[in-house]
Amino acid sequence: MDGAVGHRFEIAKSCTRSGARAGLITTPRGSLPTPLFLPVGSQGTVKALTPDDLKAIGVKMVLANTYHLYLRPGIGVVESLGGLHRFMSWESPVLTDSGGYQVFSLAPLRRIDDEGVHFRSHIDGSEHFFTPENVIQFQERLGGEIAMPLDECPPYGGDQALIRDAMERTHRWAERSLRCHRRVDQDLYGIVQGGVFPELRRESAASLTSLGFSGYAIGGLSLGEPKKVTLAVAEETLSFLPKERPRYLMGVGSPEDLFECVARGVDIFDSALPTRTARNGALFTTLGRHNIHNACYKNMDEAVDTDCDCYTCRGFSVAYLHHLFKSKELLAYRLATIHNLSFIIRLMERIRQAIIDDSFVALRDSFLASYRTTDEETRLLQKQKWLDRSSKTPGEGNSTKNASVIT
């Protein structure tokens, strides 16, 4: 099958020295150059930014979340206000995630059977029931350009039998999702599951491609497994996905991972990492991530990244950002988010151009040679901390501990 009405995917150029490809996704709300990064706007807002900020940064598409919007403000509210684009005042394309991941990161509160998943709201404890069918309907009413089917997303570390069960249910749900999907102007992607088991991934890819989706997502990764495993499983899975459809790796977004996964043939990414780390004061530069709270930045009269042309780097010094973070000023989170997101969007633009110029491998090698990544142990600790926190408040979470809002 091809994409929905008004949708198209073309590969403009394939890298001769890696699996990277530069493409173009056409949607009724505009074209999306790939490789493409989607910032996360779970609740109908990319945290701390306006739609104008996103446009200025160069964001082409945002991800919103069915679980969050269903619970608050409610699908009916968004629909009655003219759909998600009008609700959030964002005219460009939107991808809605199904909420499967969010429901399953609430494990203690859910009960799953073949029909669907019962769960309690993290907001008020009320009971709800998601099925493959109603989740598709919710997304049709939200009106995003790309929808995702409900999937079962077990945590990292489960044994193979458990992961197989979840995968097989995901396949049955995928088929039901496809069958009930009515909106002809909306793409529906399949989500490959199978944990870290290569044979399950292969089986899942085969099963989903036989159903024929508009694009294919790789779910169930970036859940606390070692980075090597993420890359190996992504690579294995990608080799079984059709080359002519978009491939979307869910939840991946560090600069080094973007390079590695583009090299393996991924077209679309989403991740809360750039925006979440920004709010924690970890700012991207070509040399690595820097913690703006560090006392060494108190007097630094320079932009965060002297090569960066974002609003933050054009107007403000590291010392000013340091001061805003130390003072817990709301402007801190916004300026930091603008910078980190600009850094990633700019990186994706450079990656795409390099693929077209057939210099992608050189760009990757030179970038990774100077970019100091967070070491594996620290990274996994941070990830676990975040997963623990988000199991209480799914998605991007709702900690109420850090800003100076009320006076």
Next chain:
Amino acid sequence: MDGAVGHRFEIAKSCTRSGARAGLITTPRGSLPTPLFLPVGSQGTVKALTPDDLKAIGVKMVLANTYHLYLRPGIGVVESLGGLHRFMSWESPVLTDSGGYQVFSLAPLRRIDDEGVHFRSHIDGSEHFFTPENVIQFQERLGGEIAMPLDECPPYGGDQALIRDAMERTHRWAERSLRCHRRVDQDLYGIVQGGVFPELRRESAASLTSLGFSGYAIGGLSLGEPKKVTLAVAEETLSFLPKERPRYLMGVGSPEDLFECVARGVDIFDSALPTRTARNGALFTTLGRHNIHNACYKNMDEAVDTDCDCYTCRGFSVAYLHHLFKSKELLAYRLATIHNLSFIIRLMERIRQAIIDDSFVALRDSFLASYRTTDEETRLLQKQKWLDRSSKTPGEGNSTKNASVIT
């Protein structure tokens, strides 16, 4: 005395039916039409807004606070980064408050004598000493267009002898401030004290005008006294201030008070009220303040104020703002602040035009006829709550309880 080098104040038009006047303050960084409202940017940022937001709203001058900037990041840091304007990336004029009010709202931690005031930092408990002289030097180094002398600002409710002592010390400090003030391109205003006692206010005005400042501020009001008292004391004080110099009423900023005080001859106002109430979800409309958390706004597909041309009202519905506030999304505070500040700035522009057209009294009467003010009891309760909170964290406060920052 006249203003500093490059400074000038001219009255363009005086109202024939009230004490209102429309004027123009010239500074080396641009002209300021009066009556003028200054948003509060205590720590070198108007909470939640960028300098670009402020410009788009029409803000001409912001207030920053010596107490806050002295403690964090430190006067030396701001100076080494090129002064306050460059530090905060704000090219237009700045008024720096002396920090007197902030030191005295920390009452349990301060010790005062004629030399100056010893106090402890609300951030880390460290000991500090402000004198009239060093506070002037700090402000010269910060580099604002208008500086304020250190004053003693006792809380509302003290007996007359106590208020007299504080006032007389304020006069002695005012004289020392004037004597040590060196920066010829910076205006220095005097601050009238005297509590709610008319005879003290008269004495204070006489004493300060005999010293000859570039402008005159009325301090020690809006500290929890009934609104009638605020207005009566302001009126009494204004009648003793020279007509040809700017008059600045500190800490007043509700729409109804702006009208009443402009009518009595005030030229400059500052207040955290519009921005603070915005972050609490209380939004200004021509009918009064509305609490956006109210369930009745869940589905409202309209701008907050249909006559408002601010970014928030142009792009977003009441329902979306309601959703952002319920979800504690950072964007809530920014969009609300943009609206409330726009409302006040637009109001001041209309007031100024009405004075020029000699229709100010009609504008005031028609505005106040439809604008429902917060009733006195609720207002005083809210004020007390805020004063209690800010006695722990002075100025605009630093509560860390309300935003969704970290994930």
